[in-house]
Amino acid sequence: KAGGKGEDELEIRIEFGGGLHLLFSQQPRHTVHLPRHTPSPAASSDPSPEPTASEAADNHPATMRDLIRHMKRTILSEREEMFGEGDGVRPGILVLINDADWELEGELEYELKDRDEVVFISTLHGG
Amino acid sequence: KAGGKGEDELEIRIEFGGGLHLLFSQQPRHTVHLPRHTPSPAASSDPSPEPTASEAADNHPATMRDLIRHMKRTILSEREEMFGEGDGVRPGILVLINDADWELEGELEYELKDRDEVVFISTLHGG
Amino acid sequence: MSAQNDNAEAGPSSPHRPLKLEEYERYGRQMILPGWGLPGQLKLKAARIAVVGAGGLGCPVLQYLAGAGVGTIDIFDHDTVSASNLHRQVLHTTERVGMNKAESAAAAMTALNPFITPHPHSEPITPNNALALLRAAEIIVDCTDRPLTRYLLSDASVRLGVPLVSGAAISSAGQWAVYDDKGKRRACYRCIWPQIIPGSSGRCEDVGVWGVVTGMAGTGMAGEVIKLILGNEDQQPLLHLLHLGQNPLIRTIRLKPPSPKCIACGPNATITDDLDAVGYEAFCGGVEVDEETGM
Amino acid sequence: MSAQNDNAEAGPSSPHRPLKLEEYERYGRQMILPGWGLPGQLKLKAARIAVVGAGGLGCPVLQYLAGAGVGTIDIFDHDTVSASNLHRQVLHTTERVGMNKAESAAAAMTALNPFITPHPHSEPITPNNALALLRAAEIIVDCTDRPLTRYLLSDASVRLGVPLVSGAAISSAGQWAVYDDKGKRRACYRCIWPQIIPGSSGRCEDVGVWGVVTGMAGTGMAGEVIKLILGNEDQQPLLHLLHLGQNPLIRTIRLKPPSPKCIACGPNATITDDLDAVGYEAFCGGVEVDEETGM
Ligand SMILES: [Zn+2]
Ligand SMILES: [Zn+2]
Numbered sequence: 001k002a003g004g005k006g007e008d009e010l011e012i013r014i015e016f017g018g019g020l021h022l023l024f025s026q027q028p029r030h031t032v033h034l035p036r037h038t039p040s041p042a043a044s045s046d047p048s049p050e051p052t053a054s055e056a057a058d059n060h061p062a063t064m065r066d067l068i069r070h071m072k073r074t075i076l077s078e079r080e081e082m083f084g085e086g087d088g089v090r091p092g093i094l095v096l097i098n099d100a101d102w103e104l105e106g107e108l109e110y111e112l113k114d115r116d117e118v119v120f121i122s123t124l125h126g127g
Numbered sequence: 128k129a130g131g132k133g134e135d136e137l138e139i140r141i142e143f144g145g146g147l148h149l150l151f152s153q154q155p156r157h158t159v160h161l162p163r164h165t166p167s168p169a170a171s172s173d174p175s176p177e178p179t180a181s182e183a184a185d186n187h188p189a190t191m192r193d194l195i196r197h198m199k200r201t202i203l204s205e206r207e208e209m210f211g212e213g214d215g216v217r218p219g220i221l222v223l224i225n226d227a228d229w230e231l232e233g234e235l236e237y238e239l240k241d242r243d244e245v246v247f248i249s250t251l252h253g254g
Numbered sequence: 255m256s257a258q259n260d261n262a263e264a265g266p267s268s269p270h271r272p273l274k275l276e277e278y279e280r281y282g283r284q285m286i287l288p289g290w291g292l293p294g295q296l297k298l299k300a301a302r303i304a305v306v307g308a309g310g311l312g313c314p315v316l317q318y319l320a321g322a323g324v325g326t327i328d329i330f331d332h333d334t335v336s337a338s339n340l341h342r343q344v345l346h347t348t349e350r351v352g353m354n355k356a357e358s359a360a361a362a363m364t365a366l367n368p369f370i371t372p373h374p375h376s377e378p379i380t381p382n383n384a385l386a387l388l389r390a391a392e393i394i395v396d397c398t399d400r401p402l403t404r405y406l407l408s409d410a411s412v413r414l415g416v417p418l419v420s421g422a423a424i425s426s427a428g429q430w431a432v433y434d435d436k437g438k439r440r441a442c443y444r445c446i447w448p449q450i451i452p453g454s455s456g457r458c459e460d461v462g463v464w465g466v467v468t469g470m471a472g473t474g475m476a477g478e479v480i481k482l483i484l485g486n487e488d489q490q491p492l493l494h495l496l497h498l499g500q501n502p503l504i505r506t507i508r509l510k511p512p513s514p515k516c517i518a519c520g521p522n523a524t525i526t527d528d529l530d531a532v533g534y535e536a537f538c539g540g541v542e543v544d545e546e547t548g549m
Numbered sequence: 550m551s552a553q554n555d556n557a558e559a560g561p562s563s564p565h566r567p568l569k570l571e572e573y574e575r576y577g578r579q580m581i582l583p584g585w586g587l588p589g590q591l592k593l594k595a596a597r598i599a600v601v602g603a604g605g606l607g608c609p610v611l612q613y614l615a616g617a618g619v620g621t622i623d624i625f626d627h628d629t630v631s632a633s634n635l636h637r638q639v640l641h642t643t644e645r646v647g648m649n650k651a652e653s654a655a656a657a658m659t660a661l662n663p664f665i666t667p668h669p670h671s672e673p674i675t676p677n678n679a680l681a682l683l684r685a686a687e688i689i690v691d692c693t694d695r696p697l698t699r700y701l702l703s704d705a706s707v708r709l710g711v712p713l714v715s716g717a718a719i720s721s722a723g724q725w726a727v728y729d730d731k732g733k734r735r736a737c738y739r740c741i742w743p744q745i746i747p748g749s750s751g752r753c754e755d756v757g758v759w760g761v762v763t764g765m766a767g768t769g770m771a772g773e774v775i776k777l778i779l780g781n782e783d784q785q786p787l788l789h790l791l792h793l794g795q796n797p798l799i800r801t802i803r804l805k806p807p808s809p810k811c812i813a814c815g816p817n818a819t820i821t822d823d824l825d826a827v828g829y830e831a832f833c834g835g836v837e838v839d840e841e842t843g844m
Contacts, residue, residue, distance in 0.1 A: 017722070018722070018746075092743065093746065099800060099801060099802050099803065100803040101803060101804050104805055114241075115240075119800070122746040123717070123724070123742045123745075124717040124718065124722055124723070124724055144497065218449045219447065219448065219449035219450060221446065223507055226508065227507065227508040228446075228507065228508060231510055246505070248495065250422070250429070250451070251423065279632055280632045280635060281636060283636060283637070283757045284637075284757055284758070284760065285757070286756070287720060314609075314764065314768070317639045318637075318760050318764055320639075321635060321636045321760050322636055322761075338574050338577055339578070341576060341578060341579050341616045341617055341618070342579075342616060344612045344615075346661075347661055365642040365643065366642055366643065368643055426582070461581070462577075462579055462582040463579070464579065464582065465579065465613050465616050466613050466768050466772035466775065469609065469764075469768040470765055470769060473761050473764040473765045474761070476761050477759070477765070477793055480759075480761065481793075481794070490796065492796060494798055498776075501803070502799065502801035503799055503801050504797065504798055504801075505797070506796050506798050
């Protein structure tokens with residue numbers, strides 16, 4: 001029902017909390033389709049490679065690193081430095097994969113599975 | 128990490144609330160592996176067919192009906208009439224597929240997907 | 255110079271000053287919230303709500319509805335304050351042990367917010383008087399602990415055409431939902447729970463209950479009431495299942511639409527305004543409990 | 550013949566009658582719960598807890614801890630009761646507007662349960678006095694509303710080696726978790742939130758807050774405190790994220806273990822008992838807010 005997902009794609013649900021959605025077209029929820037496999041850096045010298053769905057030997061299964069790169073390229077509507085830092089995200093943003101802190105799952109190296117849910121939040125201070 | 132799941136199997140997470148776990152070895156949570164395809168009734172006159180993973184033309188994708196049949200055969204430890212009624216469950220038990228009432232999803236005909244979560248609960252009355 | 259006196263002098267809600275200055279000050283922190291504002295606060299002030307049960311669920315419900323400024327709150331409870339319930343019935347006090355619970359709750363609500371009007375009722379709600387007693391309410395809130403009353407309040411809400419916010423808690427588990435609304439977009443309690451499963455009707459007296467479980471469920475129910483009055487209730491009908499010590503702590507469930515087979519709200523409903531004819535005792539009592547499983 | 554007098558006569562917890570008859574009656578409905586019983590109730594009675602902040606989060610925390618029978622509760626709040634906070638600070642009353650909030654909360658707690666001892670403190674907790682004021686507590690509960698105090702209480706809990714139950718609420722969102730325990734199985738607040746994101750430090754005074762959101766978060770925090778005292782806390786460190794009006798209402802998150810890089814609890818920690826040297830003002834104030842996104 002999410003429409004347009006190919007056999008070689010993963011469907012990933014993304015949610016933002018604590019004001020972060022302001023950076024993503026003010027939408028707290030997004031569904032993105034990501035190729036299951038991505039060319040490994042060694043196989044491509046292009047600094048911003050367009051991933052393909054081919055399963056060549058030097059491709060790797062899509063990881064959180066690929067998702068964040070994909071998000072910056074496709075759904076980030078405001079300035080990147082408010083969200084990202086290097087390959088990852090800015091310190092102070094909590095990243096959750098299927099309701100677990102992503103450090104429990106391997107952070108950037110986590111291999112995404114179809115229907116994974118990824119949440120980005122910042123803390124609250126009121127009381 | 129759930130161990131032992133084959134390519135032709137679905138991993139389904141099951142949870143019981145409101146006392147129903149007493150019928151299932153007192154375990155509130157179970158993970159079952161179910162063949163992706165099951166022989167259709169027309170293709171088998173055996174009243175309690177053992178499903179196979181083959182994808183013959185007269186097989187159908189596994190549904191909630193197959194899951195409940197599988198549960199009764201494999202994890203139900205107490206008397207069946209306390210849980211099931213016909214192909215389905217006893218009235219008064221709420222069945223949830225991925226946190227939605229199963230009537231929204233097609234009830235017995237719902238085609239299961241890998242990593243679906245199915246919850247069975249009964250109501251509470253205290254206050 | 256009590257607030258009520260001021261109120262009498264200034265007169266209520268004149269068109270150019272619909273709230274008194276003290277009310278602006280009191281409610282300012284919620285009026286600046288999105289979807290609230292002066293129109294929202296005036297809706298709350300004009301609202302009349304019936305809360306049945308001033309126990310473990312009713313206490314937080316009444317506390318937060320009073321705090322938010324829900325104008326008129328009918329409180330129904332025929333029971334008296336008991337020390338054995340104070341661990342979870344936190345609106346009452348040790349000094350008021352023996353007082354009617356509706357009266358005790360009303361005293362606490364007035365002390366918190368003198369700008370609202372609680373109406374305590376000590377008579378039990380029965381199939382005979384339910385429609386008459388609840389007719390003035392625009393929302394019915396079920397904070398009781400017996401299946402009989404749950405089905406009675408649901409049927410009354412269907413007959414009166416008002417939403418029902420119904421919650422329950424026992425041991426470490428709780429649940430609540432909004433049932434049944436004017437537009438019939440939501441299922442009624444009977445649509446979802448057409449039959450009682452024997453053994454599920456344990457009472458807090460027998461099984462015990464965590465005070466914080468009634469607290470979270472009751473506070474959640476107060477939130478549903480306020481959202482209904484403000485007109486920003488959840489678009490999908492949701493049921494919340496709470497289980498202390500489990501992950502997730504609360505499961506939010508999408509409910510099905512009204513059942514066409516429902517005997518209370520369906521096209522062939524058999525329940526009419528004659529609630530005395532429903533036979534609640536037989537419906538709730540005619541279940542045999544399996545000794546082994548307690549179900 | 551008040552309960553305190555009885556208490557003085559009978560003497561506390563003699564070996565053959567560790568609770569008074571009135572306490573058995575009062576706590577019976579929770580003592581029959583699994584994992585509670587007489588040993589659990591005695592643990593609660595013997596416990597000494599510090600709750601910092603008697604506002605929107607503190608009120609339900611204090612109410613349910615008092616109801617459950619937590620023996621000694623230090624309440625810290627240097628603020629006074631204000632009518633503009635009563636929509637969510639439901640333990641106070643209109644009559645007590647102007648009274649110190651810790652004093653007001655203590656009065657309400659004693660009225661609910663005369664068998665517990667609240668100790669109100671009106672002096673602010675500062676980097677200078679935090680360790681001295683909190684040394685007696687076996688759990689610290691953070692119900693404050695400023696980032697500075699949040700990091701201070703976290704650092705104090707690390708230095709004192711006691712768990713921190715920390716919660717927050719603003720607008721329609723809330724969150725709470727247990728941080729930092731004796732066995733160092735849990736991350737501290739700094740491990741999870743090493744840096745403040747500018748703009749996330751909005752205060753309820755500016756943005757507003759739903760009373761039921763502070764209510765649900767505070768009630769959840771009281772549940773964490775009671776589970777910690779009983780010794781049946783969650784086996785995995787969990788963070789609860791509440792968002793009124795969203796599905797799910799509450800998200801339960803598995804937290805990571807302590808961070809080896811943490812400046813408070815890591816192997817190369819730079820924060821010592823000299824909390825005055827930490828520089829909280831600079832840490833919390835030195836963030837520039839982006840005007841466009843408010844972050
Ligand atoms: Zn119905
Ligand atoms: Zn740390």
